[in-house]
Amino acid sequence: MADVLVVAEVAEGKLKKTTHSAITFAQKAAATIGGTFSLLVIGDGAGKAAAEAQGFGAAKILVVEDASLKNYLAERYAPTVAAVGKGYAVVVGTASAYGKDLLPRVAARLGAGYASDITEVIADGGKLKYKRPMFAGNAFGISSITTPIQVVSVRQSAFAAAEPTGGPSAVETVAYAGPSKAAERVEFVSFDQVKSARPELTEARVVVSGGRALKEKFNQVLDPLADVLGAAVGASRAACDAGYAPSDLQVGQTGKIVAPQLYFAIGISGAIQHLAGMKGSKVIVAINKDADAPIFQVADYGLVADLFATVPELVKGIQAAKG
Amino acid sequence: MKILVALKRVADPDNANKVKIPASGEKIDTTGLEWKPNPFDEYALEAALRLTENGTQPKVRAGEVVVVTFGPKETETTLRAALATGADKAIRVDAADDKLDGDLVARALKALVEKEKPDVVLMGKQAVDGDSNQVGQILAELLDWPMATFAATIREEAGALLVGREVDGGVSTLRVKLPAVVTVDLRIVAPTSVYSTKTPATHKYNDGVRFAALPAIMAAKKKPLVEVKLADLAPDQALKVSYHGFAAPPARKAGIKVKDVSELVSKLKNEAKVL
Incomplete structure (x- = not known):
């Protein structure tokens, strides 16, 4: 088990750009630990978004679609991400609002340590160390995770977006693992988007x-x-x-x-x-x-x-x- | 409603110019830094107080707020301050600051929640020292409770909370049935952010957190503050994330001062080539 799983971020059938930073991390991390990386595309319109995940050199693109995934809720997503993540050494996402909400729950399900918002992955003799900002960026800590599975979120601005320059990846459909019990007590009400003509x-x-x-x-x-x-x-x-x-x-x-x-x-x-x-x-x-x-x-x-x-x-x- | 608020004291990051790292890089030296409550946790306490009162009569408590912190004896100062602003009871989980990580704190909090049986656990979205942003989410998963992270608004409903969350590109609103975990963001202490079912919708709070009056500070000395051993809550104290060293951020080279707009534009165009 020396492979890396990237948890992609999907919105309205599209792969969000945040995902490209996590892919850059995965390329380096997989090379360091001597494995491959795969992409987990989960959410509403994941099948369509998976097409945009081609070309990054992933071993596999795993697609999870289910009607109940329409509006993101950690309580609905975490069981599936953890079930897939079980087969990997590192589970990574980008530290967007989505990643910051979801990944710690995934880590808890896996009994895994979680290093958040890292700005650099360091190869240390086939092992991974993570540099992360602390004290408002006035110090950097070099951390490592001691559990068999490691969960990481990467700071988007610190990892250049990966370019799709690789070959095609095999697409597999993965069954939705169902919601956690907690999901029965949470309901998505609305999303009020701030409309702006300016870039993000x-x-x-x-x-x-x-x-x-x-x-x-x-x-x-x-x-x-x-x-x-x-x-x-x-x-x-x-x-x-x-x-x-x-x-x-x-x-x-x-x-x-x-x-x-x-x-x-x-x-x-x-x-x-x-x-x-x-x-x-x-x-x-x-x-x-x-x-x-x-x-x-x-x-x-x-x-x-x-x-x-x-x-x-x-x-x-x-x-x-x-x- | 009974609310458990997790409160961490942090070395004041506004004084972070004083964060020193010895050449060996073995630790972050916080000597000389002022301790203060993590601002986001202070906001969580304010939100908890608002949820357990009629905002027009804040002296009459309508619910119970329990505050908990992890740390050595001196962290009791932080707890006493929380009691003075209106919390009913405080718990200090005796622990050394550097022998904790988010996972261990969450596991210990889970055991505490099972004992205290709160309807809501409230805390800041992150502590501004470690900047980890994970305890609330891990706790929710360990308890198999619903959560609402990065809360900007909370409305109490019968047996539920309607929470507006700060997310990328807008506000996402969730309804969580109790018991639940909520982590709060900056805007939670705005005048119209939090309403209990008792507070009239027309009520406006003062912006920010409340301060304790002198009689309340005196009275807080008589409120219960109990100490719990970390080992009693979390027998396994192994850390899942360990640190090998610390480094100061690379210093940015000081730039130049330009004399006027035309020099600035010329530098941006011809020297930095960013126009």
Whole structure:
């Protein structure tokens, strides 16, 4: 038993991009322990989504479809994921809301240790070690799991998305193992999607984030900049707490972790817990009128200026530069 | 309703610049860091208090809130503070901080739940030291109870909770019949996030968690605080996740200050090549 199982994330018959990061982990982990990796595609429209799982070099694509899997509930998914996972050395998913909800339950069913939100897999003489951020990213722990089966979630921004460059994988249908007893006492009521024309925060190439200094003008100032850059909009915790931005935009230790090519921190002082969510960005730009703001210690380009005057000017400048 | 709240004290991560790692990398040195309750667990306590009262008369308790923590004697300070804000009883499971992992805590909590028989177990979605985000989910599985993680809103219904959860791209709403495990997210302490069946729908709470008044702090000294041995709850204390070493994050090279917008745009275009 030296194989890796990737728990894919499915939405409306499509494989979510989060899955590609877990595949990247699986490719390395399987090579380290001398096995193969397979993909478990479970959920509503899993059969259709399985087609998108081709080409990544998986030994097998295992498909589980059942009418009762329509709306995700850990209590309905965990028994099947654990039943399949039993035959593997490592069960991995991405630390999205889905993975964070489901995987610990799977680990508990398997009596397995669970390393969450890891940023690196380390090959140590045929064994796996996991690097994971702690204390808001101010320390990294090198951990290992002592149980025969290991359950892991990977931080999406730390594992580049796998590209489908391999050969085809065999598709197998796996029977739904049924719900756990707990499932009788939980009911899916609704999903209220936040509609946005912008890219998802965790997947955007450019992120424009604002802090409390923007006050009620949060959108008025940031939207034009996000528009010209095709960027996602983020916010500091202070801006969310104050109600200037919805909390699902929060970038930080307790919010979303992002690592775009280009990150703008506008009117953000740079609290530890915010830095934990964006320090992995390739290029960081900070605009703040306080020259001593800690954000300048991590910014590649800092501009000490009043943001209300500067951002509109920046929008024009970028427009001109882009021709 | 009886609610068990799991509360962890953490080294204040807002002072995390002081998180030191010796060159040997053998441990994280938290000397000099201030201890405080894990903020998410504080929010869970606030949610538990809101669920066991009529929000317009918070001094009259209508239900029971039991708080539990794992740690050495000094963690009792955290428990006393929780008693002062309105919890009825506290339990300290005697344990060394570095001899615990999420799985062991969940197994011990399971044994405690079987003794205390709460209707709801509430806790933060994660502790901000280990950032593991797993105890609530593991506990729910061990108990075979339904769970609602990352709760932003809770409405009490007869024998159930209607929970709005923070998930990627929106809010997912579940109805869990009791008993159940709920882990909470940041927005749970907003003014209209939590309603018991006794609190009128028009009531608005103050934003954030409540603070204890001086008489309540005095009264809390007389509330029951019991100590339980970890071995009595979890005979098997083997850890499933072990740590071999720690490292500081790579320092980011300090950048430059640009003088104006046109220099910034020029650098982004020609030097960083990201436009």
